[in-house]
Amino acid sequence: MSKNILVIDDEPNLRHVLTVVLEKAGYTVSSAADGKEAISITETKPFNVILCDLRMPRMDGLAFLKHATTRALDAAIIMMSAYGTIDTAVEAMKLGAADYISKPFKPDEILLKLGQIEERNRLRQENIRLWDAVQETFSFQNIVAKSESIRKIFDTIQKIADYKTTVLITGESGTGKELIARAIHFNGARKHKPIVAVNCGGLPENLLESELFGHVKGAFTDAVGDKKGIFQEASGGTLVLDEIAELPLSLQVKLLRVLQDEMVRPVGSTQSAKVDVRIIAVTAINLAEAVKQGIFRDDLFYRINVLSIHVPPLRDRKGDIPLLVNHFIERFNKRLNKEIKGVRPEALQALMDYPWPGNVRELENVIERTMALTEKFKIDVDELPEEIRSSGAATRDPWPTDSISLKTNTMALEKTLIQRALRETNNNRTHAAKLLEISHPTLLSKMKTYGIS
């Protein structure tokens, strides 16, 4: 708010008139008869706006302006002059004046200028705030997202990164689970120690066992020497157990023991050794379901399900799509040495409409493939893969219901948007209300109307 104003003018009359007018408009006004007096006043209190005459004895307006800009006074300075030529105005603006007004002026004119400056400041502040938000939340360790659900995950990561607690990351294939595992490691106290990942479904049982825990020479035919296990390689750091649901049952027992005792015994050895690793378990399969089916031990499930992070599928956070698209375009511009500027609106619409069964990985691949083939500046809808072009047209019904009633359709649309907002915010009603730009009580009453719980 531009509330404190300093008026600098050698004419007592003008100082008086301006003071009356500005005070009436709600400003707090101080005044000075020349630049020197003004300097000593600005040293005692901050001003939002300074109105400064050009021609004054002792120290003139331009000299004061120079002084003010070198002192980096926060005030917006408006120069006033009766002898104003365009040149002095231009020079004043170059020196950092916010605006210029020629005398004589009507009170309304000066109030209008003040209003413009306030608006400009407000926009500048807003811009800074938005930009900060972009910097902070849209990119976290190369994870691009603005959806409430992913931002919550960022918060969680920051809270838990420093501890040794086991984390379970769940979510469909391609949602970014591995990125999140890495973000946990690199945000925590263990970031200077190794992070090692092992795919629990990638190796036959006996190989996986020696891979995990190591073996001693002669433990089996091929064991020509001692071999360190992954647990030991990750010592002091983080071990990511990817696709943990695929860990064979026999190894599940062994893993459970390691987690409980923090001791590892290499295959063929009689000695156990202490290990200090943080475990991050990752799964695309619902582990509780796997427990029910008897393919995953319930005791191990409880042991690793201390703290879990669920990464929602991309179709449930479509607001992230435009950001991800731009992120991948930038990345592939570098990699493919291209200068593609973005996607056309129809293409973005098609990308938004597609359900992305392969999640972010599929989106990444689609963008890469399209960019490699396109000759255009901006990606067009007809360059997208067939399944993406057709899915939109097939599933997108412009109206929620068959009825032509505005009321019925509006209500159906409202219901859909409310459900989407709740999904994107993990049922956080306060945040959902914000996304919907309605009040919290309005949201609750609408949820009741539409039977959403």
Ligand SMILES: Nc1ncnc2c1ncn2[C@@H]1O[C@H](COP(=O)(O)OP(=O)(O)OP(=O)(O)O)[C@@H](O)[C@H]1O
């Ligand atoms: N929010 C995101 N921002 C930027 N890139 C992302 C994001 N989410 C995923 N990716 C990218 O998508 C691809 C798939 O991510 P990632 O490997 O982490 O998925 P995943 O959940 O581990 O998949 P899977 O279950 O198949 O192993 C990677 O190339 C990753 O860089």
Ligand SMILES: [Mg+2]
């Ligand atoms: Mg993965």
